[in-house]
Amino acid sequence: MSLKTHRMTLKPGRDRSIRHGHPWIFSGAVASVTGNAEPGDIVLAVSNDQEPLAQGFFNDQSDIRFRVLTRRFDAPVDASFWAQRIRSAVDQRQRLVPPGTTACRLINAEGDEMPGLIVDRYGDSLVVTIATAGIEKHRHVILDQLRRICPATRIYERSDGHARQREGLEDRIGPILGDLPAAPIMITENHLLFEVDIITGQKTGFFLDQRDNRERIGGLSRGSVVLNCFSYTGGFSIYCARGGADRIISVDTSASANDMARRNLELNGFSPEQHPVIQADVFQYLRKTGECFDLIILDPPSFAKSGKDIARASRGYKDINLQAMRRLREGGLLATFSCSNYIDQDLFEKIVLGAARDAQRSLQLIARLAAGGDHPILLAHPEGRYLKGLLLRVVA
Numbered sequence: 001m002s003l004k005t006h007r008m009t010l011k012p013g014r015d016r017s018i019r020h021g022h023p024w025i026f027s028g029a030v031a032s033v034t035g036n037a038e039p040g041d042i043v044l045a046v047s048n049d050q051e052p053l054a055q056g057f058f059n060d061q062s063d064i065r066f067r068v069l070t071r072r073f074d075a076p077v078d079a080s081f082w083a084q085r086i087r088s089a090v091d092q093r094q095r096l097v098p099p100g101t102t103a104c105r106l107i108n109a110e111g112d113e114m115p116g117l118i119v120d121r122y123g124d125s126l127v128v129t130i131a132t133a134g135i136e137k138h139r140h141v142i143l144d145q146l147r148r149i150c151p152a153t154r155i156y157e158r159s160d161g162h163a164r165q166r167e168g169l170e171d172r173i174g175p176i177l178g179d180l181p182a183a184p185i186m187i188t189e190n191h192l193l194f195e196v197d198i199i200t201g202q203k204t205g206f207f208l209d210q211r212d213n214r215e216r217i218g219g220l221s222r223g224s225v226v227l228n229c230f231s232y233t234g235g236f237s238i239y240c241a242r243g244g245a246d247r248i249i250s251v252d253t254s255a256s257a258n259d260m261a262r263r264n265l266e267l268n269g270f271s272p273e274q275h276p277v278i279q280a281d282v283f284q285y286l287r288k289t290g291e292c293f294d295l296i297i298l299d300p301p302s303f304a305k306s307g308k309d310i311a312r313a314s315r316g317y318k319d320i321n322l323q324a325m326r327r328l329r330e331g332g333l334l335a336t337f338s339c340s341n342y343i344d345q346d347l348f349e350k351i352v353l354g355a356a357r358d359a360q361r362s363l364q365l366i367a368r369l370a371a372g373g374d375h376p377i378l379l380a381h382p383e384g385r386y387l388k389g390l391l392l393r394v395v396a
Helices: 079-096 133-137 139-149 162-166 208-218 235-242 255-267 282-288 307-326 345-359
Strands: 007-010 024-026 030-034 042-046 052-058 064-070 103-108 117-122 125-130 154-159 172-177 185-189 192-196 225-229 247-252 277-279 293-298 328-338 363-370 388-394
Touching: 042 064, 052 133, 079 103, 079 139, 103 185, 103 208, 125 139, 133 139, 139 154, 192 235, 192 255, 208 235, 208 328, 208 363, 208 388, 225 235, 225 282, 225 307, 235 247, 235 255, 247 255, 247 282, 255 277, 282 307, 293 307, 307 328, 307 345, 328 363, 345 363, 345 388
Parallel strands: 007 042, 125 154, 225 247, 225 293, 247 277, 293 328
Antiparallel strands: 007 030, 024 064, 042 052, 052 064, 103 117, 117 125, 154 172, 185 192, 328 388, 363 388
16 A cells, blocks of 8 residues: 555644654554554654654554654655665674674664664574564565675574564564574674573573673773672673683573573683682572672663563662672672663662662762663664663762
């Protein structure tokens, strides 16, 4: 159908956010839709007086009724359109990704104006996540252009989770191109070596968004005793070992992740005996340990999967930060993170401040931390700022 047929009209006064650059229109802002648009179809969003606003993906099964693709009203969304978007994203990464690094995020959904598409590179393998009905409908042409622009020996799909379910889509997991890897993939990041399991690992196998933060925090660790909580496969631990930490304790509940963390330490010439990896619940470990630390890293999984989880998640973040502050020496550093979309920066800082008051600790804010440059976000899209962190120093 033509864009003239697929037209979505907004209610009076509900066009302000999209005019100001936000890429979403929610269901409550929609007055009518003409043309029998189906989930994933491209429609033209217009103001209540029929002024064109943007082309984008429509989905009447989602609270996010419309996702902006382009603010050009005459642009055909065809193979050339997708090729230009993919090439632009890839070219940007070539400028942003540091030497000695073979893994990065190539495409970051709305941040690269491809809503619902995530592509991560691990050496010569690509991992693709499709989370919207619109990208799903254009799946074949997008994958054709991706293969042409980003040659790879393997493309693996991990399209699952709550975002896909909210779009009315079933999970899809499996190979698109090439065979399944017989062993974990080896990557380099800032000249360090890591094993990555793209099949069953968390996210797409590695927390690529923390690369810059790992580098920064590792550089502050010389001579320190470090506790890396929710350590997964040991990313922060290996950087701290390279940074000259005296001793690093890594704590995670996953036996398989801990095994890989030990291998990653050994791959980079560090001893798991000197830097022990412990399988334990972090909340319980912090309560039971009698040891104090110079640097504690808190990088937990998302505590809030939806808006209804905010109160419970806030309690979890407060508790974990409170317990960590009690185990820090005066002058010690705390690097604390939240990757929950529903916990914004202001709320996260209030939670951490509340924990500091309860712990009777006074903290200096050294820096606010965020995802690396290969995870761009639109300035007008705060929902894209899922990863937020604070680097703090205990002064009393």
